[in-house]
Amino acid sequence: MFFSKEVLRAFTEGLREAGHTYEVGDLYKMGFKSKMDSEQHYREVGLDPDAPLPKDVIREQEKVDRADVLAFIYPVWWSDCPAKLKGWFDRVWTYGYAYYYNKNGERQTRIAVKKAVVICSAGHTLDYLEEVGIAESMRRIMLYDRLIGVGVKEAKMEFLGV
């Protein structure tokens, strides 16, 4: 079994023991289409917050809206999340949802998640990832751009190195 599955199992067991409810969004199991097609690409660069969205994207945004806390569990692949998850951000964090600009040019968001936790397993040691700066660059991108940058109030990242 993949280590990330073990992490998911332990994490959800902890949630159950603590009496929390949760939904697992396994992108492979749900066959999530991570590839941005040209229709949605045109939508995203059109900067129209009310332009229609694909149904699978709406379903994912509704899932996020139901959550107080988001947890992302994935292996580090070439110093980032796997493309499957990167494509989830590309497609689900849409203009008009994750960010948009009001009439005064101020950046806004519709995401009201309180907290996010990111758990990444890695083939390197955490010491190595810290020493060469990869851990910090991953934190900056994942926490400050993809999470706090779109309105998540608090976010932290844990590396499970070898």
Ligand SMILES: Cc1cc2nc3c(=O)[nH]c(=O)nc-3n(C[C@H](O)[C@H](O)[C@H](O)COP(=O)(O)O)c2cc1C
């Ligand atoms: C395509 C690929 C790229 C990887 N890139 C990295 C990397 O950049 N840094 C790292 O520390 N580990 C890297 N690894 C190792 C994985 O992070 C490690 O094997 C994984 O966390 C184990 O979890 P899993 O069993 O759920 O895949 C890579 C593994 C694969 C398959």
